[in-house]
Amino acid sequence: MTAANVAEPAVSAGREPVLAVRDLVKHFPVRSRGLIRRRVGDVHAVCGVSFDLFGNETLGLVGESGCGKTTTGRLLLNLIKATSGEVRYDGRNLVDLSPSQMRPLRRDLQIVFQDPFASLDPRMTINEIVAEPLQIHGLYGSRTQGRDKVRELLRMVGLNPEHGNRYAHEFSGGQRQRIGIARALALRPKALVLDEPVSALDVSIQAGVINLLEDLQDELGLSYLFISHDLSVVRHIADRVAVMYLGRIVEIAEKEQLFTKAAHPYTQALISAIPLPDPRKERSRQRITLTGDVPSPVDPPSGCRFRSRCPKFANELTDAERQKCVDEVPALIDRGQGHASACHYAEALKLV
Amino acid sequence: MTAEINIQSGRKAGDGAAVLEVENLTVEFPTEDGVVQAVRGVSYRLAPGEAMGIVGESGSGKSVTSMAIMGLLPKTARISGSVRFRGEELLGRSENEYAAVRGKKIAMIFQDPLTSLNPVYTVGRQIAEAILAHNDVSKKAAMDRAVELLATVGIPFPEQRANNYPHEMSGGMRQRVVIAIAMANDPDVIIADEPTTALDVTVQAQVLEALEAARAATGAALVLITHDLGVIAGHADRICVMYAGKLVEKGTVDQVFYEPRMPYTLGLLGSLPRLDEGGRERLTPIVGSPPSLMNLPPGCPFTPRCPLAQPVCEEREPDLYATDAPAHLSACHFHEKLVGVSAAQLFRPTSVDTEGVTPRDLEVQQ
Numbered sequence: 108m109t110a111a112n113v114a115e116p117a118v119s120a121g122r123e124p125v126l127a128v129r130d131l132v133k134h135f136p137v138r139s140r141g142l143i144r145r146r147v148g149d150v151h152a153v154c155g156v157s158f159d160l161f162g163n164e165t166l167g168l169v170g171e172s173g174c175g176k177t178t179t180g181r182l183l184l185n186l187i188k189a190t191s192g193e194v195r196y197d198g199r200n201l202v203d204l205s206p207s208q209m210r211p212l213r214r215d216l217q218i219v220f221q222d223p224f225a226s227l228d229p230r231m232t233i234n235e236i237v238a239e240p241l242q243i244h245g246l247y248g249s250r251t252q253g254r255d256k257v258r259e260l261l262r263m264v265g266l267n268p269e270h271g272n273r274y275a276h277e278f279s280g281g282q283r284q285r286i287g288i289a290r291a292l293a294l295r296p297k298a299l300v301l302d303e304p305v306s307a308l309d310v311s312i313q314a315g316v317i318n319l320l321e322d323l324q325d326e327l328g329l330s331y332l333f334i335s336h337d338l339s340v341v342r343h344i345a346d347r348v349a350v351m352y353l354g355r356i357v358e359i360a361e362k363e364q365l366f367t368k369a370a371h372p373y374t375q376a377l378i379s380a381i382p383l384p385d386p387r388k389e390r391s392r393q394r395i396t397l398t399g400d401v402p403s404p405v406d407p408p409s410g411c412r413f414r415s416r417c418p419k420f421a422n423e424l425t426d427a428e429r430q431k432c433v434d435e436v437p438a439l440i441d442r443g444q445g446h447a448s449a450c451h452y453a454e455a456l457k458l459v
Numbered sequence: 460m461t462a463e464i465n466i467q468s469g470r471k472a473g474d475g476a477a478v479l480e481v482e483n484l485t486v487e488f489p490t491e492d493g494v495v496q497a498v499r500g501v502s503y504r505l506a507p508g509e510a511m512g513i514v515g516e517s518g519s520g521k522s523v524t525s526m527a528i529m530g531l532l533p534k535t536a537r538i539s540g541s542v543r544f545r546g547e548e549l550l551g552r553s554e555n556e557y558a559a560v561r562g563k564k565i566a567m568i569f570q571d572p573l574t575s576l577n578p579v580y581t582v583g584r585q586i587a588e589a590i591l592a593h594n595d596v597s598k599k600a601a602m603d604r605a606v607e608l609l610a611t612v613g614i615p616f617p618e619q620r621a622n623n624y625p626h627e628m629s630g631g632m633r634q635r636v637v638i639a640i641a642m643a644n645d646p647d648v649i650i651a652d653e654p655t656t657a658l659d660v661t662v663q664a665q666v667l668e669a670l671e672a673a674r675a676a677t678g679a680a681l682v683l684i685t686h687d688l689g690v691i692a693g694h695a696d697r698i699c700v701m702y703a704g705k706l707v708e709k710g711t712v713d714q715v716f717y718e719p720r721m722p723y724t725l726g727l728l729g730s731l732p733r734l735d736e737g738g739r740e741r742l743t744p745i746v747g748s749p750p751s752l753m754n755l756p757p758g759c760p761f762t763p764r765c766p767l768a769q770p771v772c773e774e775r776e777p778d779l780y781a782t783d784a785p786a787h788l789s790a791c792h793f794h795e796k797l798v799g800v801s802a803a804q805l806f807r808p809t810s811v812d813t814e815g816v817t818p819r820d821l822e823v824q825q
């Protein structure tokens with residue numbers, strides 16, 4: 108069914124990816140109400156997603172609420188079981204591994220969650236929170252060694268190590284996000300999934316956390332899968348960007364390519380919808396407004412999932428052209444320089 | 460308890476052509492821990508049909524200002540100053556007198572559309588009732604008008620959609636229904652408080668378009684409250700920047716975005732990542748955090764976070780001074796020093812946790 112989407116993502120000049128994702132699928136069962144709770148359908152949360160994450164790069168994963176970003180991030184670390192597909196890391200397919208087989212690999216692959224308020228245990232001090240992964244993996248060492256490691260981690264994320272004995276609830280959102288990052292870094296991972304790491308923060312605080320993530324990547328050579336619905340943040344921090352719509356990647360490209368030559372009508376609509384803090388540019392911008400609502404992921408449209416809201420489908424195509432959108436899932440095809448888009452009628456547009 | 464209201468000896472009605480004049484509006488909330496000075500002397504004038512944006516960090520007093528204008532604050536609030544609609548004072552009116560203005564002359568749109576919609580009636584009926592509340596027309600005429608309004612705000616198949624209950628609609632559609640209700644009585648002023656904050660960007664674009672359609676159809680002036688500077692850049696003529704209960708900079712959007720004259724505004728702009736700029740230039744966060752609105756010290760409340768701060772800033776709170784353009788005002792003793800200065804020159808592109816520190820601490824660290 109999704110065969111069209113399996114197309115190998117364009118590999119950037121023979122580099123070996125740290126993580127290689129192929130045709131990843133996740134369906135969540137939808138059950139009926141009442142006692143028997145029969146399975147009445149599936150949420151098609153992630154449907155045949157393929158991409159590579161290279162060493163020391165930031166891949167931005169963007170898309171609107173419910174399109175499957177978080178699910179993809181969790182599948183990558185095998186925190187939830189994939190329905191099918193592959194996540195290749197270090198020669199192994201993580202999807203097949205049991206939790207105990209995963210444990211040693213967890214050191215290399217870490218996640219930072221969106222909500223800094225929900226993801227930290229309020230009864231633990233900052234020192235304890237950051238020390239915990241070290242202790243679990245037997246890396247804490249002697250008490251002085253362990254304490255030094257924790258202090259170094261706090262300093263690394265820009266926090267004052269003197270505050271290590273305070274509890275998480277005594278810190279602001281931005282500070283808690285730093286604590287979450289310190290904890291994720293404790294085991295010296297190779298790759299981090301950052302799930303909306305700055306979305307809950309006021310812009311003046313957000314800026315400092317973004318700077319920090321950039322510094323850490325330069326210092327430690329980390330790879331980031333940076334999940335966000337904020338394209339401005341992603342344009343700032345990412346090297347490449349993947350755009351998701353209703354469980355599928357519709358476009359993936361090097362950042363400049365994506366923002367200046369967006370080829371998929373959804374990417375174009377998304378970029379043109381972001382307000383720019385620049386009155387003159389705002390007055391002269393071309394807007395592509397979508398109609399209708401995002402369809403239910405339980406019963407997504409056949410063929411191209413975007414067609415029910417696609418301005419091109421509605422206004423520009425002939426009936427014969429439209430039929431192809433209804434019948435055929437558009438493949439994610441590389442149209443040069445690793446810029447791939449999944450639209451039968453892709454056409455580059457400069458919108459910012 | 461009754462609202463303690465102390466009306467300033469207002470100027471005569473019909474001052475200029477303003478539809479809404481807010482003068483020295485002050486709101487305090489007595490609480491167990493002390494008095495919260497939520498709004499500290501806010502003044503602005505809104506000309507007919509103009510769109511004014513209010514921007515500011517969380518807790519700066521944007522919503523309380525609007526709720527005071529609409530007479531919607533809890534009775535514990537101590538309100539003073541003046542709010543005039545077409546020259547007539549609103550503060551101190553009885554609930555009945557306020558009801559005649561609210562929804563008819565001034566309409567309000569909130570962040571969460573569900574707070575303004577009744578879950579047990581269809582949206583068509585709710586719009587029709589808003590019309591019937593202030594107009595002597597038949598039910599049929601009101602219902603027809605409701606369908607028309609749904610079409611104006613861009614809802615597809617308005618005849619069918621009018622029969623939907625709020626829960627049968629998406630968040631973006633509900634917000635457009637609220638806009639339809641707001642425009643039902645051809646108001647002179649629409650106050651929209653974070654109308655798109657909870658929405659996805661493509662849906663936000665639809666709702667903002669609906670808001671523009673509502674303005675075009677009614678000729679209403681707009682007060683658009685948001686923390687998103689991009690939304691203001693595209694949908695407002697003028698902007699007020701709010702900090703710690705005060706307006707600290709006012710001007711046209713071009714003046715304030717291209718030549719900010721208050722360090723806080725410059726800092727906000729410098730901390731924004733830009734969709735329209737490719738580079739990985741460093742962002743410049745504003746160090747420190749906003750002050751508590753209880754027991755505010757004297758002086759400019761931005762002082763502890765301000766790279767320009769001098770001893771006078773701790774002593775005396777600046778007025779809104781006219782800058783090089785007379786209608787461009789800044790509450791900074793040193794606004795001239797910002798001429799030609801970029802955020803990167805004034806604020807440091809630091810990555811350490813800056814919420815507990817001052818600009819001087821950073822200098823020591825470097």
Ligand SMILES: Nc1ncnc2c1ncn2[C@@H]1O[C@H](COP(=O)(O)OP(=O)(O)OP(=O)(O)O)[C@@H](O)[C@H]1O
Pocket residue numbers: 135136150151152170171172173174175176177178179336404
């Ligand atoms: N445990 C679950 N059970 C059932 N459905 C789920 C579950 N988790 C996610 N979903 C559904 O899968 C789809 C994708 O969800 P996901 O959380 O990955 O989206 P997202 O892109 O991260 O959205 P957001 O921007 O709102 O965080 C949604 O329709 C969601 O409702």
Ligand SMILES: Nc1ncnc2c1ncn2[C@@H]1O[C@H](COP(=O)(O)OP(=O)(O)OP(=O)(O)O)[C@@H](O)[C@H]1O
Pocket residue numbers: 488490495497515516517518519520521522523524533686752
């Ligand atoms: N009923 C109340 N009693 C006491 N304090 C209040 C009350 N309502 C608001 N405040 C306080 O007044 C201040 C201003 O609040 P307001 O809601 O106007 O902020 P805002 O600028 O709208 O912020 P946001 O962007 O988060 O909506 C805040 O410190 C808030 O805690």
Ligand SMILES: [Mg+2]
Pocket residue numbers: 176177178
């Ligand atoms: Mg998510």
Ligand SMILES: [Mg+2]
Pocket residue numbers: 521522523652
């Ligand atoms: Mg508010």
